[in-house]
Amino acid sequence: MQKEVVIGTRGSKLALWQTEFVANRLKKSGISTRIKVIETKGDRVQDVSILKIGSKGVFTEEIEEQLRAGEIDIAVHSAKDLPSNLPKDLQIIAFTEREKACDVLLGFRKNISLRDPEIVIGTSSTRRIATLKHYYGNVKTAEIRGNLQTRIKKLKEGQCDALLLAYAGVYRMGYSDLIVQELPTDVFTPAVGQGSLAIESSIDLSDFVVQPIRGVLNHETTEKLLLAERAFLRELEGGCSIPAFALAELTEEGGIKLHAGIFSLDGKQLVRESTKFNIDDHEKEGEKLATTVLAKGGREILNDIRSKL
Numbered sequence: 648m649q650k651e652v653v654i655g656t657r658g659s660k661l662a663l664w665q666t667e668f669v670a671n672r673l674k675k676s677g678i679s680t681r682i683k684v685i686e687t688k689g690d691r692v693q694d695v696s697i698l699k700i701g702s703k704g705v706f707t708e709e710i711e712e713q714l715r716a717g718e719i720d721i722a723v724h725s726a727k728d729l730p731s732n733l734p735k736d737l738q739i740i741a742f743t744e745r746e747k748a749c750d751v752l753l754g755f756r757k758n759i760s761l762r763d764p765e766i767v768i769g770t771s772s773t774r775r776i777a778t779l780k781h782y783y784g785n786v787k788t789a790e791i792r793g794n795l796q797t798r799i800k801k802l803k804e805g806q807c808d809a810l811l812l813a814y815a816g817v818y819r820m821g822y823s824d825l826i827v828q829e830l831p832t833d834v835f836t837p838a839v840g841q842g843s844l845a846i847e848s849s850i851d852l853s854d855f856v857v858q859p860i861r862g863v864l865n866h867e868t869t870e871k872l873l874l875a876e877r878a879f880l881r882e883l884e885g886g887c888s889i890p891a892f893a894l895a896e897l898t899e900e901g902g903i904k905l906h907a908g909i910f911s912l913d914g915k916q917l918v919r920e921s922t923k924f925n926i927d928d929h930e931k932e933g934e935k936l937a938t939t940v941l942a943k944g945g946r947e948i949l950n951d952i953r954s955k956l
Contacts, residue, residue, distance in 0.1 A: 650856060651679045655710045655719035658684040659794040661816050665844050666723040669743070669864060676863045683719055685710050707847075711737055714849045720856060722847045726840030726873055727813070729847065731881035740857050741846040741865035742873050746815035748842040748894060750775065750835040752828040753817060754802070754809035759827055761786060769798060769807030773912060777890035778835055779811070780914025795820050815842040836892035836906055836919075839876040843869055871929045872896065872903065878933030879907045883941065889952055890914075895929070902926055905933060908940055911948045912955065918945045 652673065656666035663684070670680040687709045706728040713719045714737060726742060733739065752761065752768075759766070761783045769791030770776060779786045789807045791798050795816055802810055809827065817826060846864055848857060872895040885891045893907035903926050908919035918940050924932040941949075 650720075651681055652721060652856065652860065653681050653683055653719045655683050655685050655713055655722040657687055657706060657710070661795055661820055662723070662725075664819050665725065669723050669844065669846065672863055673860065676859070678859060678863070683713075685713060685719075711847070714847065717849070720848060720852060721860060724845045724847060725816075726843040726845040727838040729840065729845045730886060731839065731877045732884075733847075736850055738848060738850050739845050740848050740852075741861045742840075742870045743844040743846075743864055744866035745843040745869045745872070746818060747829075748837045749814050749832050750830045750837060751812055751814045751817055751826045752809050752830060753799075753812055753822065753825045754827045755825065756808075757827055759809050761828075763808075766809070767807045768809055768811050769802060770811040772811070772838070773888055774838055774890040774892055774910065775811045775835070777910035777912060777914040781910060781917055782834055795822065799825070813837065813841050832894055833906070836894050836908070839880045839891070839893045840873050843873055845873075868897065871926055875903055875905050875929035875933040876907070878930040879905065879937045879940075882934040882937035883909065883945065883949070885909070885949065889949070893933075895933075897926075898923060903929060903932070905936055907933075907936055909945050909948050912952055916944065916948055918943050918948065 654666055654670055656662045666682055670682060673680050687706050707724060710722045714722055764785055765787065767787045767789050768779060769789045771790055771792040776788050779788060791801050791807060791810065798810055814829060817823060875895040876893040879893045880891060883891055890910040890912060893905065895903050895905045898904050902923055904921060904923045906921040908917065910917050920936055920939050922932060922936050
């Protein structure tokens with residue numbers, strides 16, 4: 648490939664780390680790259696919760712406009728930020744191998760616990776807030792947004808006692824020493840796609856460009872796991888900011904176990920289901936599990952969430 652690949656990304660330190668990781672992988676395989684930083688709505692609006700900004704495309708819309716315009720060739724996203732329903736003129740061409748998908752508790756005191764009375768946890772995630780309300784009634788939450796460095800600064804200032812974050816971002820930014828606890832995924836089941844990077848392009852991008860990029864970056868097993876999760880969320884018709892969750896993992900037999908569901912915003916209602924299936928049935932089974940969740944009360948929870956938006 649002779650063409651220089653222009654890569655679009657958000658400007659946070661984590662987004663740049665992720666994009667440079669991708670660019671370096673491509674460069675090592677002989678593909679020339681250039682990085683272009685793009686500000687998104689989610690980056691500009693820091694004083695409003697993600698739920699109120701809007702559930703779709705908060706961190707991707709402006710980047711996708713540049714894909715369409717041909718200003719950039721590919722975009723690097725945290726897979727959890729990418730809506731499950733992509734516009735028809737865009738496509739995901741690769742998913743990188745997944746880092747640990749779990750959430751972590753981050754703090755300066757190693758003895759801090761979610762069981763502590765009156766503990767204040769900083770998070771902007773509706774899923775994490777609902778999980779805390781459901782399982783830990785003693786916990787109070789503080790709306791803490793911004794990049795990881797901003798959140799840690801707010802933690803230092805005493806705006807909360809600890810932060811609830813994705814392991815992957817904490818690890819990539821070198822803050823593993825502040826991890827107090829890795830939280831169990833059967834309770835704090837992560838957001839769809841958490842831990843992986845998604846590479847997006849226009850459908851008009853030439854296969855001459857797409858296939859070498861996919862060959863370098865795509866991790867086939869991760870792709871099937873994430874497509875199962877994304878199929879679940881797509882069938883649920885939920886954006887990336889509703890309190891839904893899904894985690895697909897390989898079984899010892901080489902199949903997939905998918906564990907997924909949805910909370911009400913106040914955490915009082917929870918529908919949680921799981922299923923096992925052949926790895927090649929990933930999307931069909933993801934959709935089927937969503938249908939089960941909707942039938943068992945998920946539809947009423949979703950309707951209530953939408954009425955509050």
